[in-house]
Amino acid sequence: MRIGEVADRAGVSTRALRYYEEQGLIAADRTGSGQRTYPESAVERVQLIQRFFTAGLPSRTVRQLLPCVDTGHGSPEAFAMMAAERDRITAAMADLAAARDALDRLIDIAHHPTPEHCPALREPAWAPYDAAVTGA
Amino acid sequence: MRIGEVADRAGVSTRALRYYEEQGLIAADRTGSGQRTYPESAVERVQLIQRFFTAGLPSRTVRQLLPCVDTGHGSPEAFAMMAAERDRITAAMADLAAARDALDRLIDIAHHPTPEHCPALREPAWAPYDAAVTGA
DNA sequence: CTTGCCCTTGACGTCAACGTCAGGTTCTAG
DNA sequence: CTAGAACCTGACGTTGACGTCAAGGGCAAG
The missing domain is CATH 1.10.1660.10 (Multidrug-efflux Transporter Regulator; Chain: A; Domain 2)
Structure with a gap:
């Protein structure tokens, strides 16, 4: 070919x-x-x-x-690399899921005939990830 | 600040x-x-x-x-865009999952004390995706 | 007043996976 | 034999989210 x-x-x-x-x-x-x-x-x-x-x-x-x-x-290094990449991919999937959730929430909020400028936006529904996990 | x-x-x-x-x-x-x-x-x-x-x-x-x-x-355009991005993200997650599966298979194969150069590698376990879905 | 850290704008550098163009060679159909 | 498709190498262009360097201004402490 x-x-x-x-x-x-x-x-x-x-x-x-x-x-x-x-x-x-x-x-x-x-x-x-x-x-x-x-x-x-x-x-x-x-x-x-x-x-x-x-x-x-x-x-x-x-x-x-x-x-x-x-x-x-x-080789062992190859194994380590494959495992690392696997973990990276898993983490990337979690990031994608988080972003999609944020989008979904946004779609949901914006789609509803919002009564008085939707207080749900004031809740840091997308932010607490790092704050809660990192705990910094 | x-x-x-x-x-x-x-x-x-x-x-x-x-x-x-x-x-x-x-x-x-x-x-x-x-x-x-x-x-x-x-x-x-x-x-x-x-x-x-x-x-x-x-x-x-x-x-x-x-x-x-x-x-x-x-706006309606904003909705369309959000929906499109949502779909794109979902597709990206599927791609990640496919790649991770391929990696897992590779790890599995390579980790086993392969008997006679592992015939599983000859099965196009990672390829048939497009071929089967696209149907081209 | 000066030391030193934080801030400003502007502009060029980076990296990856190609796209694209140029100029030439090779294969194939009629 | 000749047109035209497909191939070759080489090299510069693209895109996005910044990094990084240059040259200077601002501000609190001592």
């Missing part, structure tokens, strides 16, 4: 694929004339990379991760 | 506060000599802004959102 087909099937641009190669995330064979050639598995690999990028992992981290995908085992 | 105290209490830099003002997210009174003065409520407001930023909302969107926080009601 050449780069265009991989791009189409994986839903990314060819520029992205060349960037991935530049970052050491995918390898490509070359034809005699220098054109890249990918195996079928490249499509899935690209989609996995995309999934990690979407989750906020930087390319440097993904680069350390992918060998584990290939070999099926990882 | 002057800018430094707000920054400390909200857990952001003074640069960030000036940036927020520049983007029309917070207003500040000025003393005769030009120094910014904030009310107590600024701390909560900044924390709310941070929460939205963390959730991936751009400053432009937050700027459209905050008047609804202040007035307690919003």
Whole structure:
């Protein structure tokens, strides 16, 4: 498969694929004339990379991760990193949930025919998170 | 309150506060000599802004959102935007969950004393998402 | 008055994952 | 053989939320 087909099937641009190669995330064979050639598995690999990028992992981290995908085992540092990223993702999900709750509250408040300028806005319904947890 | 105290209490830099003002997210009174003065409520407001930023909302969107926080009601466009952002956040949470699952699987696979180079890696356990849903 | 910390504006730097353009080569269909 | 698609490398542009440095003004303590 050449780069265009991989791009189409994986839903990314060819520029992205060349960037991935530049970052050491995918390898490509070359034809005699220098054109890249990918195996079928490249499509899935690209989609996995995309999934990690979407989750906020930087390319440097993904680069350390992918060998584990290939070999099926990882160094202790790799484990630590994976665990750390897992925790980071979990925390990010909590942050998203908090923001969505704030939005929901805002939608709810603004949607109700507010009687006398809604006192609920005075309650720090979105603020006490850090104050309560951090306890600073 | 002057800018430094707000920054400390909200857990952001003074640069960030000036940036927020520049983007029309917070207003500040000025003393005769030009120094910014904030009310107590600024701390909560900044924390709310941070929460939205963390959730991936751009400053432009937050700027459209905050008047609804202040007035307690919003235009139909504001409603549409809030709903859209809510959906985007929900989708982002799903993406995070998918990436975390992939990581968990990777951790699980790599942690087990893999017998013969783990065939589970050959199952496209992380890929079929788009393929199955998009149906392309 | 001076030391020193906090404040001001202005402007350039950063980082990541690409987008985009330029200028040239290669493959493919007719 | 020739047009045109697809590919190549190289390099600069983009975006957002700030960081950081420069050069100066303001203000309470001693």
